[in-house]
Amino acid sequence: MSFMQQLRDRWARADSLVCVGLDPEPAKFPGRFAGDPDAVFAFCRDIVDATAEYACCFKPQIAHFAALGAEGALERLVAHIHSAHAGIPVILDAKRGDIGSTAQRYAIEAFDRYGADAVTANPYLGRDSLQPFLDRADRGVVILCRTSNPGAGDLQDLVAAREGGEARPLYQHVAEKVAREWNGNGNCMLVVGATWPEQLRDVRAIVGDDLPFLVPGVGAQGGDAEAVVRNAKSADGTGLVVSSSRAILYASAGDDYAGAAAAAARELRDTLDRAR
Amino acid sequence: MSFMQQLRDRWARADSLVCVGLDPEPAKFPGRFAGDPDAVFAFCRDIVDATAEYACCFKPQIAHFAALGAEGALERLVAHIHSAHAGIPVILDAKRGDIGSTAQRYAIEAFDRYGADAVTANPYLGRDSLQPFLDRADRGVVILCRTSNPGAGDLQDLVAAREGGEARPLYQHVAEKVAREWNGNGNCMLVVGATWPEQLRDVRAIVGDDLPFLVPGVGAQGGDAEAVVRNAKSADGTGLVVSSSRAILYASAGDDYAGAAAAAARELRDTLDRAR
Numbered sequence: 391m392s393f394m395q396q397l398r399d400r401w402a403r404a405d406s407l408v409c410v411g412l413d414p415e416p417a418k419f420p421g422r423f424a425g426d427p428d429a430v431f432a433f434c435r436d437i438v439d440a441t442a443e444y445a446c447c448f449k450p451q452i453a454h455f456a457a458l459g460a461e462g463a464l465e466r467l468v469a470h471i472h473s474a475h476a477g478i479p480v481i482l483d484a485k486r487g488d489i490g491s492t493a494q495r496y497a498i499e500a501f502d503r504y505g506a507d508a509v510t511a512n513p514y515l516g517r518d519s520l521q522p523f524l525d526r527a528d529r530g531v532v533i534l535c536r537t538s539n540p541g542a543g544d545l546q547d548l549v550a551a552r553e554g555g556e557a558r559p560l561y562q563h564v565a566e567k568v569a570r571e572w573n574g575n576g577n578c579m580l581v582v583g584a585t586w587p588e589q590l591r592d593v594r595a596i597v598g599d600d601l602p603f604l605v606p607g608v609g610a611q612g613g614d615a616e617a618v619v620r621n622a623k624s625a626d627g628t629g630l631v632v633s634s635s636r637a638i639l640y641a642s643a644g645d646d647y648a649g650a651a652a653a654a655a656r657e658l659r660d661t662l663d664r665a666r
Numbered sequence: 667m668s669f670m671q672q673l674r675d676r677w678a679r680a681d682s683l684v685c686v687g688l689d690p691e692p693a694k695f696p697g698r699f700a701g702d703p704d705a706v707f708a709f710c711r712d713i714v715d716a717t718a719e720y721a722c723c724f725k726p727q728i729a730h731f732a733a734l735g736a737e738g739a740l741e742r743l744v745a746h747i748h749s750a751h752a753g754i755p756v757i758l759d760a761k762r763g764d765i766g767s768t769a770q771r772y773a774i775e776a777f778d779r780y781g782a783d784a785v786t787a788n789p790y791l792g793r794d795s796l797q798p799f800l801d802r803a804d805r806g807v808v809i810l811c812r813t814s815n816p817g818a819g820d821l822q823d824l825v826a827a828r829e830g831g832e833a834r835p836l837y838q839h840v841a842e843k844v845a846r847e848w849n850g851n852g853n854c855m856l857v858v859g860a861t862w863p864e865q866l867r868d869v870r871a872i873v874g875d876d877l878p879f880l881v882p883g884v885g886a887q888g889g890d891a892e893a894v895v896r897n898a899k900s901a902d903g904t905g906l907v908v909s910s911s912r913a914i915l916y917a918s919a920g921d922d923y924a925g926a927a928a929a930a931a932r933e934l935r936d937t938l939d940r941a942r
Contacts, residue, residue, distance in 0.1 A: 413768070453764060453771035459779060461737055485764050487788055488729060489815040489882075492689070495729035503735060512763055514790040514810060516817025534790060539765040541792025548826035548839060560836065563824060606765075 393507040393530035394577055396479045397602065400446045401628045406659045407619070407666070409481070409604065410441045410651075411635025412450040412467065416458070418640045420647045430455065431463035433647075435470055437639055440648035442475045444655040447631050449604075451483040468505045479507035481532060481604065481631070487512035487519050497522040501529050508532055510581060510604070513564050517572060527575040533568050535593060536561040538583025538607030561589065562596060569597040579604050582622065584613025584632070590622035599624035602631060608658070609637030615658060619665035627666040634658055669783040669806035670853055672755045673878065676722045677904045682935045683895070683942070685757070685880065686717045687911025688726040688743065692734070694916045696923045706731065707739035709923075711746055713915055716924035718751045720931040723907050725880075727759040744781045755783035757808060757880065757907070763788035763795050773798040777805050784808055786857060786880070789840050793848060803851040809844055811869060812837040814859025814883030837865065838872060845873040855880050858898065860889025860908070866898035875900035878907060884934070885913030891934060895941035903942040910934055 391399070401407070414430045416423070423429040438448060448471050455464040468480050482504055486496040500509035500523075508530025511523055523531040536546055546564075551557040561582075568578050582593050584607035593603070603622055607613035615632065623629055634654070642650030667675070677683070690706045692699070699705040714724060724747050731740040744756050758780055762772040776785035776799075784806025787799055799807040812822055822840075827833040837858075844854050858869050860883035869879070879898055883889035891908065899905055910930070918926030 451764075451768055451771075453762070453768050453775060456737075457771040457774040457779060459737065461732075461735065485788075486729070486761070487763075488727075488759075488761050489813065492727060492729050495727075495733040498733040499729060503733060512761075512788050512790050514788050514821055515813050515815055516820030516822070518815050518817035537765065537791050539791055539794050541794035544792030544843065545790055545836065545839065546792070548836065550824035550826040550836065551833075557827075560821065560824065560826065563821065567820065 392528045392577065393479050396477060396507065397446065397530070397631070398628070400477055400479065403477070404444070404446055405663065406444050406446045407628070407630045407632050407662045408445055408655055408659045409447040409449050409631045409633040410437065410445045410638055410655055411483070411633045412437065412448060413454045413635045413639065414458070415454065418643065420643055420645060422645060430458060430460045431466050434463070434467050436648045437651050438467070438471055439474065440652040441638060441655040442478060444652065444659045445478055447479050447481055449481045449483050449633055451635070465504060472505065479530070481508040481510065481530065482506035483510045485510050485512050485534065487515050489515065490518045490521060493519050494522040497526060501526055508579070510534065520572060524572060524575060524577065527577055530577050530579055532579040532581060532604050533564065535564045535568070535580040536582045536586055536589045538585045538613065542583065562592060565593045565596045569601055573601065576600070579631070581606065583607040584615070584618045587614065587617040587621045590618060594622050599629060602629050604631045604633060606633045608632055609634040615661045616665040619662055623666050632658070632662055668804045668853065669755050672753060672783060673722065673806070673907070674904070676754060679753070680720070680722055681939065682720050682722045683904070683906045683908050683938045684721055684931055684935045685723040685725050685907045685909040686713065686721045686914055686931055687759070687909045688713065688724060689730045689911045689915065691730065694919065696919055696921060698921060706734060706736045707742050710739070710743050712924045713927050714743070714747055715750065716928040717914060717931040718754060720928065720935045721754055723755050723757050725757045725759050725909055727911070741780060748781065755806070757784040757786065757806065758782035759786045761786050761788050761810065763791050765791065766794045766797060769795050770798040773802060777802055784855070786810065796848060800848060800851060800853065803853055806853050806855055808855040808857060808880050809840065811840045811856040812858045812862055812865045814861045814889065818859065838868065841869045841872045845877055849877065852876070855907070857882065859883040860891070860894045863890065863893040863897045866894060870898050875905060878905050880907045880909060882909045884908055885910040891937045892941040895938055899942050908934070908938055
């Protein structure tokens with residue numbers, strides 16, 4: 391089953407728009423993991439098992455594994471999600487982007503080595519840098535559009551025109567290109583940050599209902615979950631994958647970390663469900 | 667010694683603008699590496715040792731290691747360059763870009779885990795996504811500006827204005843931001859592809875002589891090495907790190923692979939030197 395079909399099934403079955411971000415930072419792990427050489431995998435697995443009921447996706451962030459030399463833990467974590475929680479797709483948050491022959495290697499890294507169902511990608515290098523991802527029709531390609539960080543506007547808000555085209559911010563050009571040109575296989579999503587509710591609305595107006603959004607920035611980054619749903623849901627009340635990482639992972643530093651993570655994921659699910 | 671000082675010293679000592687790109691593809695390795703479990707490291711090491719005399723930098727491309735699960739080979743390769751060829755800086759080609767807290771993890775990956783002297787980075791997320799790299803004043807940050815691939819213009823050539831600012835292509839905005847705002851520690855470079863000689867000239871005019879360029883796209887991608895030097899060298903005839911990967915690495919598939927790589931690197935050095 392394709393990533394997009396899996397996602398639609400999961401929205402319906404779990405009645406949840408919540409994506410649990412997996413950003414392991416050993417310094418924040420509960421004390422019981424101190425000295426455990428397998429702490430990165432074990433902590434993430436516990437969070438996955440505790441929150442799966444409330445999740446439409448899991449999103450491991452690869453830098454948090456790579457900085458620790460924990461590629462093996464990431465491989466095992468994706469395999470664990472697929473075997474213990476079949477039907478919940480995994481988005482590998484890697485924001486890759488390079489020329490075509492190298493992008494091909496990144497696609498192998500994400501989809502074949504790690505077995506991710508989707509990967510995040512950066513559009514700055516243009517279409518051919520995304521093509522090896524787009525060509526994998528059964529996998530998802532989650533393209534940066536308007537991000538959630540303070541400096542997002544440095545380039546993304548520059549107002550650009552093209553010959554014969556309307557002047558609009560760069561992020562809207564990206565939205566338009568993805569919707570009209572790059573989504574031929576129907577496997578694209580867009581990253582639009584929760585910290586910018588107006589931009590969510592603008593992008594939804596450009597791309598219509600068929601392109602889901604990955605929305606980071608609720609929780610630790612301060613985005614308003616209800617405003618996200620109000621501004622960006624599709625007509626059927628789905629179309630959103632709302633990601634929270636630190637607020638779920640590190641909800642408690644005590645032995646109740648798994649229960650606290652589950653409660654945080656459930657609360658976000660409920661908040662989002664009330665708003666749609 | 668900082669990356670930038672190392673690079674300047676190396677330009678002077680080696681009299682070379684050549685960067686040897688290390689993109690291991692086992693299917694292209696000479697037959698003698700068949701079945702060798704350490705082939706990725708061994709092949710790259712042989713290329714490094716054969717071409718060091720003609721190189722101002724080495725540039726391993728991380729996707730080619732990650733797709734193979736060969737992080738260990740990359741760690742050892744960087745360590746080998748530093749120990750056997752001290753004074754030749756290593757640029758890790760990773761094109762990372764993410765929000766600040768994650769960018770911090772990518773900086774640890776590149777500079778601490780792998781020990782790279784510089785890393786390539788993507789500017790789409792704006793200044794705070796680059797800050798953890800910029801803050802490492804002793805390391806280099808090589809920021810994508812105008813890339814060498816066919817789709818580069820999809821976004822990079824969009825003509826953008828800012829309030830009170832002149833309308834110019836996006837890649838020129840990036841050049842200007844790096845030169846005027848982001849290069850406070852003097853540790854930035856720009857990626858400008860060899861396939862676009864006019865853009866090289868335009869970017870040099872914007873940023874002046876103090877910002878070196880990493881120039882991919884000569885060799886397999888077809889860029890004209892002499893046009894690169896003519897359009898983009900700084901006043902003293904340096905300012906360029908001209909990268910060639912496949913044309914050097916795979917110059918011969920026979921047992922003379924190392925000698926053929928050395929000859930290709932020497933020829934590129936000589937071509938570039940004649941033009942400056």
